[in-house]
Amino acid sequence: MQIQWYPGHMTKAKRMLAENLKLIDVVIELVDARAPRSTKNPDFSDMFANKKRVVLLNKADLANKSVTADWIRYYKAQGIYASEFVATKSNKRKSAIQAIEEAAKEKVESMRKKGVFKTVRAMVVGIPNVGKSTFINIMAGAARTQTGDRPGVTQGKQWVKITNQLELMDTPGLLWPKFEDETVAKHISFIGSVRDDVIDREELAKQLLITLLKIVPESVSERYKEVNLETSHDYLLEAVAKSRGFVLSGGEYDTLRSAKIVLDEFRGGKIAKVTLETPPKD
Template identity: 40%
Template sequence: MLNNKIQWFPGHMHKARKEIEEVVPKIDVIIEVLDARIPFSSENPLISSIRKDKPCVKVLNKRDLSDPEVTQLWIEHLEKEQGVTAMAVTTENPEEIHKIMEVCRKLVPHREAMGKNVRTMIMGIPNVGKSTIINTLAGRTIAVTGNQPAVTRRQQRINLQNGVVLSDTPGILWPKVENPHSGFRLAATGAVKDTAMEYDEVAFYTVEYLAKQYPERLKERYKLDELPDNDLELMEAIGRSRGCLQAGGRINLYKASEILLHELRSGVLGQVTLELPEMITEELIQVEIDAARKEEEKAKKKEERRKRYLKNKR
């Protein structure tokens, strides 16, 4: 089930990355918007390499949808990185959004002392709420918003008239999501198009995690006395609860999957975070092991080809 790796790097994203790299030397503070439900999986590893030693404010957006205790753990975890300040916000509260600019000004006090604007750049993968944050900061509709990923296609520079200039960037994903768990979480929260992965597989992965971390939420929402032992039976129970029936009394698992993911994304299931800092450490170790194994297999096949070639040459 965890063989799926998202590869989603449209041409405009490749172009955007090159444009961002050209502009970054003139920027004072990088703002990276993350999804508070998946702070690691929505973090773009390309941004760390692009920003180099620039101060960075990591904004965990959609905090109203995430588990508040886990969100605090993530803030503490992210701030262990040199030059990083982390904060949780919701676009439902404009005051929280405006505090982002206060944090940016404090990180580079010399700019204000010189009477110059603080030059910021806001980044983030698609569908983390970056455009809504920009519109709130600007006090008017500047960035296009939408539930579909990859709405913003070009850079724009916005003078916020408060001593801060904000450069917007297209939502960029990296060429390949190496951690398969991250692929499923990105799909579960809607950061990538639903066509990028099998919809029901994403729901099965998600419900298995929810059964471990938030069993009471599932019981309450889908009126279940007990949770079945495996993901298939659990998805069937959810489908039965919500009337996803087909001819012969069979459960329409695709429809049940749609309901589960929609209710997760909209917050109907309550405040849920899909990953913990300690989980990520284990997953990244496994990614390294898998990568080393693949390299070993690749080298082995190459050696076998070389031996066959030499044998045929004799």
């Protein structure tokens, strides 16, 4: 499966990250809870080795709750604070602030001993489509509108005040997934982090059905009556079309329509709340 990417953007985004890194106390990494491994940038650990980190498993509303809990335990075992998150729900703002403040606590306290009142500065990073902008918007919400309303506020302002002791960089740091790994490429395509027009939708949807049949076969059969573990892989999209009555005027099954429906319904959480990846054992 061929997936396009953009080295130019990557270089620029990486430089932007490096330049801002020295200003930052806490790095908030957003990953997609449905694929925490594939949506994590492999360079992340090296890049932010000496920063406090908070990992948010975002879009937890679309993932399997118990697997999300396994991932959180996995991170915690490594001393990394992790939490499930739903950036589209503004009531999550408070818990995010607590997590960031907790991560920066040591630094704040050591500065206070020196008599310095420390403002914690945090930056949001992650690969495309994990919810970075949505997250910054709910965090900044009111603060952003307020500053924007006053005339003369500098354009291109970088920091948004979240609380008296917390500021958030208003542009997210863009990271890139490890496209060379075929499973990673597939998983980020399933969840919609790569534009569909650069890939073969029918092949992608077929691969998705094969994957889902391994994890949640009953949910797949419930949604698409003609699809089950015995269905031949080459007939999967026809079986979806048969289930839904997607027939073209010539009597053929409309497999492209099946592909779009399967991708859409999966991404909307309609087939099941599925996590594609489990944490490594130990």
